[in-house]
Amino acid sequence: MKRSHRTRARRSALAVTAFLLVAVTACGDDGDEEPSLLDGTVHIGAAFDQPGFSLHANHTDRGFEVDLAAHLGKELGFTVRFQDVPTGRREQELDQGAATLVIATYSITPAREKEVDFVGPYLNTQQGFLVRKNYNKIKKEKDVQDKLICTVEGSTSARADLPPRTTIREEADFSTCVSKLQQGNVDAVFTDEALLYGYVEQQKRSKVPLKVVPDVAFGLTNRYGIGLQKGHTEDCEKLLAAVRDYLNEEWANDIKTQLPALVDTYPGDWQNRFKPDTGDLNTYSSCKAPE
Structure with a gap:
């Protein structure tokens, strides 16, 4: 009886070990896919002191980039939470995961593209x-x-x-x-x-x-883009589609509301000067629109 008991115990232990190995292997396979950045609360690195674009004071957030972030959150189903990010630390904040996205008059440049991915442009200047x-x-x-x-x-x-x-x-x-x-x-x-x-x-x-x-x-010309951590292709594509919708649907009204001095300076020509063509999104974004 004792020997039979020990045999059953060994068989049970082997079965548990095999189950765990299968589970670990399965988890490893799933782990090859990058988790989405755009679930729940999304921390957006912003410049808190830029009137017209991103001004955060007296418990109020307002500006063109605030409006853009709100559109992205509504379109993609996440909650926006802003945090101040110094200009010189934008790449580090994304790389370390301290910020999920950066929307902070962040120009797309070849040097920056080596460190982070971009979606844009949403404004040219x-x-x-x-x-x-x-x-x-x-x-x-x-x-x-x-x-x-x-x-x-x-x-x-x-x-x-x-x-x-x-x-x-x-x-x-x-x-x-x-x-x-x-x-x-x-x-x-x-x-x-x-x-x-x-x-x-x-x-x-x-x-x-x-x-x-x-x-x-x-x-x-500087082209403003949304910065995100490298390697999140699906999130990049989702953002790309949402930015395209924003350019077509809300961009002009938000510029007129948040940057009236710009509009007054270039009556009749401000959109030609500052609004990107939607075709530029595939040219300058790190991902491309799905076929």
Whole structure:
């Protein structure tokens, strides 16, 4: 009886071991598929201090990129939760999983595409100069020589090829640059033209109103994309479809609502300047629309 009991025990142990091996193997097969990033609450890295695009203050979120994120959440069935992400840490936040997506005037560039995937563009813009409204010493490109220009570390503007003898001061965020501009500590703020119009609108009733220098631009067109961790092809494709819908359905109304100074500056032409063609999505996104 004892021997039979031990035999049954050994057989039971072998059966359990075999079951566990099958289960582990099955789990391993499922684990080859990347889990979706777009379930439940999605943490979106944003720039909290960019009026017109992404301004988070007094428990209120508003701006063009806030509207875009809301559209994505509604379309794809997730809850949006914003968190502030410094410009220079966007790639690290995605790589470490601290942010699920980054929607923060994040230009698609070859260098960044080596570290993260992109969906976009959802807006195109050249780079320009923000100055005090009564300041008229910059009227053409070469006038920025011998001027002190403020921009943000880690941005595409910080790496732009400005004329010789231009002095660049890099700050952690554009709000700091704008404050220094209004205080007279710098001559201009240099970044994407579309972004500058948010500050024009925000400061139009302040003691030191601002303007974007007309017809003065540098560098290539910047194309804003949604950043996500590499390798999530299905999520990328879902976002791509949702951004295409956004461009067709809600983009124009949200720009008019959130960036009225931009619209007023280019009446009749603002969509040609700033709205991407939906065909650009397949060109610049890390994934392509399914056939």
